[in-house]
Amino acid sequence: MREDICTIPISEVFEPMDGCPVCRMRDMLQERLLDYILGAAMMEPDVRMETNKAGFCGTHYALMLKRRNRLALALMLQSHLQTLQKDLFKSPMRLLPGAKTQKAEQQSHRCFICQNIDHAMDKLLHTLFVTYEKERDFRTLFAQQPCLCLPHYSLLLGAGKKRLSGRMFSDFSGAAETLAKGSLAELQTDVNKFCQMFDYRSGGADADWGNARDAIERAVAFLTGQSR
Numbered sequence: 001m002r003e004d005i006c007t008i009p010i011s012e013v014f015e016p017m018d019g020c021p022v023c024r025m026r027d028m029l030q031e032r033l034l035d036y037i038l039g040a041a042m043m044e045p046d047v048r049m050e051t052n053k054a055g056f057c058g059t060h061y062a063l064m065l066k067r068r069n070r071l072a073l074a075l076m077l078q079s080h081l082q083t084l085q086k087d088l089f090k091s092p093m094r095l096l097p098g099a100k101t102q103k104a105e106q107q108s109h110r111c112f113i114c115q116n117i118d119h120a121m122d123k124l125l126h127t128l129f130v131t132y133e134k135e136r137d138f139r140t141l142f143a144q145q146p147c148l149c150l151p152h153y154s155l156l157l158g159a160g161k162k163r164l165s166g167r168m169f170s171d172f173s174g175a176a177e178t179l180a181k182g183s184l185a186e187l188q189t190d191v192n193k194f195c196q197m198f199d200y201r202s203g204g205a206d207a208d209w210g211n212a213r214d215a216i217e218r219a220v221a222f223l224t225g226q227s228r
Contacts, residue, residue, distance in 0.1 A: 007123075008028055008124060010124070010138070012028075013025045014145065019146065020145075020147045020148055020221075020222075022156065023149055023152060023221070023226075025121065026121060029117050030063075033116055033117065034063055034064065034067065034113070037064070037113065038067055039072070042076070048076070048079060050112055051076050051080060052080050052083040053083060054112040055080050055084075055107070056111045056114075057113075057114055084107065087107075088103060125156075126163065129163040129164055132164070132168070133168050139171070142172075143179075145179055146183075148176060148183060149180075150223055156172075160172050183222055187215065187222055190212045191216070194212040197209055
């Protein structure tokens with residue numbers, strides 16, 4: 001399942017030149033997994049066994065609730081709740097309360113979709129660095145990206161240091177820093193402009209907002225790596 005659903009060509013992520021490419025990579029994986037888990041996965045016993053044990057986080061339950069296939073979600077909840085009842089509340093009486101608390105806490109932090117996104121992201125980042133090292137055109141494409149959010153700037157530097165040679169990492173980290181620094185400077189200008197537009201001297205029907213109208217949303221996306 002993971003190889004089929006979560007494999008995304010690196011070029012497919014970077015060529016649109018729209019926002020942070022790593023955010024786009026994660027969002028594409030998330031959409032594919034949501035489509036899959038509410039569709040074909042219902043008929044795959046091995047996947048159902050995993051979702052029965054792991055369940056989903058609040059974010060992904062909320063995204064699934066927005067979709068139309070509520071029956072698929074209900075069926076997964078049905079078997080997941082049965083698994084929880086067995087694992088958490090039908091344990092031997094001799095199991096210490098602290099151990100039961102630990103099991104409940106561990107369960108509350110598990111999510112089938114998050115686990116698969118993390119697994120796929122690791123593989124895609126490996127492909128990204130191999131491509132960066134081997135292909136000059138991709139290095140140019142990376143440097144031309146319009147944005148790199150703060151969390152993914154940190155992620156790329158940490159992963160790149162482990163996977164790229166010294167000289168190549170220096171080139172990569174410099175390009176990543178230029179993208180993140182440029183994104184921050186642009187956002188600072190736009191947020192300043194947004195605030196200024198609420199001054200009575202800047203208002204009016206014909207006021208020029210420039211790129212400031214969505215500055216708040218873009219700033220939050222840059223700081224958190226989350227566009228929704």
